[in-house]
Amino acid sequence: MSQRTILVADDESHILNVVSLKLRNAGFKVLTANNGQEAYDIATAEHPDLLITDFHMPQLSGIELCKKLKESAATAGIPAIMLTARGYNLEPGDTEQSGINQLISKPFSPRQLLTAVNDVLGIAA
Amino acid sequence: MKVRSFPIFIVCLLMAGLASTASSAGVVWRSHPDAQAMIVAGVVLFMLAAVAGLLAVTVLRSNCRDAAKRLVDQIADGAVERIPVKQSEIRPLANAINDLVDYSNQKVADANLRFKELEIQLKVAHAERQHAEAIIKSISDAVLVTDRFDELVLANESAAKALQFKTEQPRRTPVDQVLSDAKVVDLIREMRQSGSINGRRVVEHTTAVSGVDRTYKVTLSCVADEARSAESNEPAGVVCVLHDMTREKEIAQMKNDFVSHVSHELRTPLASIRAYVEMLVDGEATDEKTRRDFYEIIQSESNRLGRLIDNILSISRIESGLVKVNKQPISLSVVMKDAIEVIAPQAKTKNISIEERVPPAFYQTLADRDMLYQALLNLMSNSVKYTPEGGRLIIETVVDESAKKVVAKITDNGVGIPAKDLPMLFGKFFRVESNNKMASGTGLGLSLVKHIVEGVHQGRVFVTSEEGKGSTFGFELPLV
Numbered sequence: 001m002s003q004r005t006i007l008v009a010d011d012e013s014h015i016l017n018v019v020s021l022k023l024r025n026a027g028f029k030v031l032t033a034n035n036g037q038e039a040y041d042i043a044t045a046e047h048p049d050l051l052i053t054d055f056h057m058p059q060l061s062g063i064e065l066c067k068k069l070k071e072s073a074a075t076a077g078i079p080a081i082m083l084t085a086r087g088y089n090l091e092p093g094d095t096e097q098s099g100i101n102q103l104i105s106k107p108f109s110p111r112q113l114l115t116a117v118n119d120v121l122g123i124a125a
Numbered sequence: 126m127k128v129r130s131f132p133i134f135i136v137c138l139l140m141a142g143l144a145s146t147a148s149s150a151g152v153v154w155r156s157h158p159d160a161q162a163m164i165v166a167g168v169v170l171f172m173l174a175a176v177a178g179l180l181a182v183t184v185l186r187s188n189c190r191d192a193a194k195r196l197v198d199q200i201a202d203g204a205v206e207r208i209p210v211k212q213s214e215i216r217p218l219a220n221a222i223n224d225l226v227d228y229s230n231q232k233v234a235d236a237n238l239r240f241k242e243l244e245i246q247l248k249v250a251h252a253e254r255q256h257a258e259a260i261i262k263s264i265s266d267a268v269l270v271t272d273r274f275d276e277l278v279l280a281n282e283s284a285a286k287a288l289q290f291k292t293e294q295p296r297r298t299p300v301d302q303v304l305s306d307a308k309v310v311d312l313i314r315e316m317r318q319s320g321s322i323n324g325r326r327v328v329e330h331t332t333a334v335s336g337v338d339r340t341y342k343v344t345l346s347c348v349a350d351e352a353r354s355a356e357s358n359e360p361a362g363v364v365c366v367l368h369d370m371t372r373e374k375e376i377a378q379m380k381n382d383f384v385s386h387v388s389h390e391l392r393t394p395l396a397s398i399r400a401y402v403e404m405l406v407d408g409e410a411t412d413e414k415t416r417r418d419f420y421e422i423i424q425s426e427s428n429r430l431g432r433l434i435d436n437i438l439s440i441s442r443i444e445s446g447l448v449k450v451n452k453q454p455i456s457l458s459v460v461m462k463d464a465i466e467v468i469a470p471q472a473k474t475k476n477i478s479i480e481e482r483v484p485p486a487f488y489q490t491l492a493d494r495d496m497l498y499q500a501l502l503n504l505m506s507n508s509v510k511y512t513p514e515g516g517r518l519i520i521e522t523v524v525d526e527s528a529k530k531v532v533a534k535i536t537d538n539g540v541g542i543p544a545k546d547l548p549m550l551f552g553k554f555f556r557v558e559s560n561n562k563m564a565s566g567t568g569l570g571l572s573l574v575k576h577i578v579e580g581v582h583q584g585r586v587f588v589t590s591e592e593g594k595g596s597t598f599g600f601e602l603p604l605v
Contacts, residue, residue, distance in 0.1 A: 011561065014397040014422050018404060025409050056389070058558045085392035106396035110403055 004121060005029045007048040009039035009065065010083065011057045015106075019052060019083075022110040023117065036060025040068055043075050050121055052113070055084035066098035079120045083108060188215060196222070205230055267341075267367035269300070271313055273350070273359060277303050287334060287341065287367055306332055309343065309365065316345040316363045329370070340374055341367040386554040390433055390567065394426040401426075429565060436569035439499075440553070443576040450493050450581055454605050456486030457531050458522050460494060464501040465520060468509060475514050482521035490531055490602045492582055500577040503570040504535045504598045510564035511596075512539030524604070534599035542590040550588055551575040574600070 006028045010016045013034075020030045031046060033039035037059040043051060051069070053062040060068070062082050069075040080099060085106040095103055102116045118124070192208050192215075199205045207223045258279060261268045267284035271277055276297040285292045290303050301310045308330055316326055326345045331338055343365065350361035401419045410416040442448035461483050472479055508518055519536040542550065542557055549555045554568035571586075578584040578600040590596035 012393060012397070014426065015393075015400065018397070018400040022400075022404065022409060058561065083396075085389040085396065106392045107399040108396060110400050110409075111407065 003027065003029050004050070005031060005046065005048040006050045006052060006117065007031045007033065007039060007042055007046070008052045009033040009036065009057060009062070010054040011035055012054070015054070015083070018110060019113065022114060026114055026117075028117075036062065036065040039065055043069055043078060044072065047074065048078060050117060051078050051080040052117070053080060053082055055082055063094055063098050066100055070099050081113070081116055081120060083113075185215065192219070192222070196226075203233075205233075266369070269309075269313070269365040270348070270362060271300050271317070271365070272297065272362040273317065275300050275314055275317060278362060284367065287339070287369065289334065308332070309367075312343060312345055313363050313365050316347060316365075317360060320347065320360055322347050322349045322360055330367075339369060339371045342370050343367050383553065387437055390554060391430065394430040394433070397426040398423050398430070429567070433567045433569065436567055436573055440569060440573055440576055443580050448581075450496070452491050452493050454489040455492055455494050455497070456489055457492075457497070457533055457602065458483045458486040460497050461501055461520065461522055461533060464498055464505055467502060468505040471506070472509050472518060475509065475512070475516070477509060477512055477514075477516045477518055480517065480519045482519060484522060484524070488524050488531055489605045491605050492602060496577045496581060500574045500600065501533060503574050504533075507570060507598065508535050508537040508539065508596070510566070511560055512537040526604075529604045530601045531604055532599060532601040534597055536595065536597040538595040541592040541594050541596055542588070543592050547588060547590060551586060578602070
């Protein structure tokens, strides 16, 4: 099986680095973005297999990013996992409409995140 | 028969009697001469009796008239006395009238007593009404009282202000003519129609007052009608109280937002700490350099968490008035020099020069030294953080003797702040998005400065900035 590509978007550099390292160690190719707009540009250019995004980001929030990706046929199929410190502020409809497959609350466990990634990508542990 | 025609009647009777007697006497006169003397005597006697009778009737009539006049006069004076009973002829009549007088006098006395009682009750009711009105008018909540016809009986100033009408309305004006707020009118009407004497209805209602939306808790209750409640359920009226909840709702929303922000801000460094610790535990950091980087991140994020908690607690204590403020006359210049000593090494690591324009510590301000030191340190630290390598800081105090104030100013030639962000700069958890990457922060430092300067010391914070050129942050405090 070819190496899967995961795009990670977070404006907190420490979170971005730790998630990237965990995924690279697990054998994934990782692309990173510091804000929503940058993530959108990379996603439309690279068509990653999965998007892991923070909820609150400058320029484009995680929800806006996911909704925008759903609008284009080329990126609509990209599954998404959202990391958020504000999970309780999300309406149930938000995640469904934005095509978010899983919601993980901060603080999170990188192990738990990896399990979620494997679930969404259908990779047996 | 009228009393005045009575003597005429008597005279007619006498004439008829006389005519009849004369007719009979004429027969006897002619047939029996001895009887002539007797007849003459009889006629004379009869005439005398008639005159006597007439006199008696006249006297009796006069007495009756006098008695009646006296009675009328006494009634007019309001004090009816008994008729003296002298003449035996009118005794029964006088007794009957006297009984009537006694009865009437008793009734008048009872009525007077009742009148006095009612007068006292009216005074008490009037006093109670004034008392109730004074209470209602002194209540800060808006109070409206309507009667069973939905007419406004009473309203206080707060009601007039909240519902925008004039309190000098004529009493008992229909409430829909006084209030422009149709919702409140409907609520009053519905409550009165419900007839729920012991019930209460509470409704939340938002209305625009002078163009600003205000939210009220409207409590409606019926006034029981003691006189009518036995036969009908109809209430005597409705009491409508409007409690302004706008500020309470704003505070609740602010608390909610604050908790939400605090939660988010605390979770962010905690997320880093937890993730990096787990990576170390799982052996994901394969070399010593990576492990050292992880330890440093954990340490810096722990420090960030500590600062966040300290700042949140400081702001919360100042806002709630729990913080102990130790104000004493101090020199702003002295505190400023202390803060510069602490910030200078940080500036040196970025090769930022500091120009001090701090005059001798002659002027004093009444302030809490530690709080002022904290405020100055926060401003200086911000300037160092958002000024690129090799930049410049000017730290100065300016005394304005005419305005009796001292001003602290920190000017940098750093990245500056977009104009749109300036109004929000001293708000809680606000961070300039475009400068986020340049340095980490809690978004509470400037908010704490504002609390210390304006909340505790009655001073004023200020900022001027130009994107790409730099900023000037500062505050002014009153001189002692």
